[in-house]
Amino acid sequence: MTVPRALPAEARAVVRGDRRALAQLITRIESRDPSVAPILRALHPRTGHATVVGLTGPLGVGKSSLVNVLLAHLRSLGKTVAVVAVDPSSPFTGGSVLGDRIRLERDPGDAGVFIRSMASRGRAGGVATATREVVRLLDAAHYDVVLVETVGSGQVDIEIRDVASTSVVVLVPHLGDEVQTLKAGLFEIADVFCVNKSDLPGADAAAKDLSELAGLGAARDGWRPVVVSASARDKTGVTELWTAIEAHEAFLDAEPGRRAEADRRRIANELVELVRDRVAREAAERLQADPSHGKLLDEVAERRLDPRTAADRIYERTHGSSSRTRRR
Amino acid sequence: MAEPRAPTPIRVLIAKPGLDGHDRGAKVVARALRDAGMEVIYAGLRQTPEEIVESAIEEDVDLIGLSCLSGAHMALFPRVLKLLKTRKVRDVPVFAGGIIPDDDAKRLRRIGIKAVFGPGTTLEEIVRTARGIARHRT
Numbered sequence A: 001m002t003v004p005r006a007l008p009a010e011a012r013a014v015v016r017g018d019r020r021a022l023a024q025l026i027t028r029i030e031s032r033d034p035s036v037a038p039i040l041r042a043l044h045p046r047t048g049h050a051t052v053v054g055l056t057g058p059l060g061v062g063k064s065s066l067v068n069v070l071l072a073h074l075r076s077l078g079k080t081v082a083v084v085a086v087d088p089s090s091p092f093t094g095g096s097v098l099g100d101r102i103r104l105e106r107d108p109g110d111a112g113v114f115i116r117s118m119a120s121r122g123r124a125g126g127v128a129t130a131t132r133e134v135v136r137l138l139d140a141a142h143y144d145v146v147l148v149e150t151v152g153s154g155q156v157d158i159e160i161r162d163v164a165s166t167s168v169v170v171l172v173p174h175l176g177d178e179v180q181t182l183k184a185g186l187f188e189i190a191d192v193f194c195v196n197k198s199d200l201p202g203a204d205a206a207a208k209d210l211s212e213l214a215g216l217g218a219a220r221d222g223w224r225p226v227v228v229s230a231s232a233r234d235k236t237g238v239t240e241l242w243t244a245i246e247a248h249e250a251f252l253d254a255e256p257g258r259r260a261e262a263d264r265r266r267i268a269n270e271l272v273e274l275v276r277d278r279v280a281r282e283a284a285e286r287l288q289a290d291p292s293h294g295k296l297l298d299e300v301a302e303r304r305l306d307p308r309t310a311a312d313r314i315y316e317r318t319h320g321s322s323s324r325t326r327r328r
Numbered sequence B: 001m002a003e004p005r006a007p008t009p010i011r012v013l014i015a016k017p018g019l020d021g022h023d024r025g026a027k028v029v030a031r032a033l034r035d036a037g038m039e040v041i042y043a044g045l046r047q048t049p050e051e052i053v054e055s056a057i058e059e060d061v062d063l064i065g066l067s068c069l070s071g072a073h074m075a076l077f078p079r080v081l082k083l084l085k086t087r088k089v090r091d092v093p094v095f096a097g098g099i100i101p102d103d104d105a106k107r108l109r110r111i112g113i114k115a116v117f118g119p120g121t122t123l124e125e126i127v128r129t130a131r132g133i134a135r136h137r138t
């Protein structure tokens, strides 16, 4: 593969398939290192080729186990696969145990696979901000399929749709009540429902329930969620799951502009988030540097000023003047 | 308000090479490091040295922790060190624990394992050591 000289060295390394360089760039994205910006900029035109599939669902339903069997299936189809597994960070210590790798069996010599665990690091947007950039990096590194696993159960997880072009919601038999309470959120997320652990009793009923619910709702943008049953343990239903994912991808391509429209919606969200991130970060930095900030806090604490008025002042002091004074 | 720009947490891979099924110690250590604010990638049981090194590379960890209670440490730990060298991973330290006789521990330290801990080691000591030896990002 020819790699143009114009790319920054790290970008060139990623395109060339240097796994360490890729891993280190992911770390820099995760830590919001501003020096990655030129690298991401240079790589952006090389993205947009990977199929990005999100797998989400309640704790322990078998998301990682499904990723494991999907991974093997996709490799047997000759596709290269990257996996991004996101787990929550402790809000108290910032630490986390990222355990999704336990379920992933792979040949360590197979360069067609790349697996990365990510902690959510208390990001307001959860998976979205850093994950999107990591996914694009993996896309630029030529992985055909990127599988993104996130823990979630409903509303909070709608953002997987901000990352993936096809979202799979994984459930298990006997989640009856949970499904009821999650229903609204889940149906907004899911392009595909996967009832995993179908080796356990009750799987057929669960799949039937879901199919009925899926049939009742209005089709979202013309797509009705597909329900598949699988058992990651017995390795059944995997082909069906991938077929359902491909069907949704095909649906996106079936009509001109449909995929582009979905992309644009994601991009719009991303841009708002990026701007909000920057404004918030700058405001926080300036506040910390501003000696009158402490005084303002005192005034509110002593009830001489109300929080809204204080916030207005801060806003004017920071954001209002930022375009003129910020030059670094 | 924006999230504070916290320093990047130390990333640690905890793995059990070989066929040893004693995973209590590895889990206890993983949790202690997490509670100390680190991101612990727990790779679990029955990892080959090749898998451990590949995981360390993909996860870009700052430290690798190996646990072995089966007696196979002298076969497995040096192999991990050797593979790290072959893959040109020179800046990621390795520490270890389990049932490891003193003489073996000495030899392992001589070939490059930064620290070796046996039963009864306090978690404070393990956390302190991890902080001390982990690769520091610049």
Ligand code: B12
Pocket (backbone or CB within 6 Å): B014, B019, B020, B021, B022, B023, B024, B025, B026, B028, B029, B064, B065, B066, B067, B068, B069, B070, B071, B095, B096, B097, B098, B099, B117, B118, B119, B120, B121, B122, B123, B126
């Ligand atoms: C509990 C236990 C079991 C449990 C394991 C449960 C589990 N899931 O872990 C069960 C009952 C399953 C079991 C089975 C066996 N066991 Co057993 N087991 C023990 C026992 C009593 C305690 C181990 C333990 O959990 N300790 C608590 C944890 C917290 O301590 P730890 O692992 O030592 O970890 C500490 C340090 O070592 C260190 N550390 C450990 N790992 C790491 C990693 C890093 C990175 C760091 C920094 C530190 C660190 O920090 C920890 C905190 O201080 C030990 C005896 C002993 N006193 O150690 C025997 C022992 C380990 N078992 C032994 C044997 C022989 C077996 C069996 C082969 C017995 C048999 N014939 O069936 C099987 C093999 C199982 C298998 N598949 O591998 C022998 C091993 C002998 C040897 N190495 O030469 C021991 C030493 C008993 C003995 N004296 O003979 N065992």
Ligand SMILES: Nc1nc2c(ncn2[C@@H]2O[C@H](COP(=O)(O)OP(=O)(O)OP(=O)(O)O)[C@@H](O)[C@H]2O)c(=O)[nH]1
Pocket (backbone or CB within 6 Å): A058, A059, A060, A061, A062, A063, A064, A065, A066, A100, A103, A151, A196, A197, A198, A199, A200, A230, A231, A232, A233, A234
């Ligand atoms: N019976 C049965 N058990 C399964 C199946 N798939 C996964 N499991 C088990 O379910 C448990 C959780 O599996 P994981 O794959 O870790 O689930 P997960 O959804 O990734 O879990 P988190 O990431 O912790 O939310 C494990 O004990 C698996 O062995 C299945 O198809 N059948």
Ligand SMILES: [Mg+2]
Pocket (backbone or CB within 6 Å): A063, A064, A065, A099, A100, A149
């Ligand atoms: Mg998982």
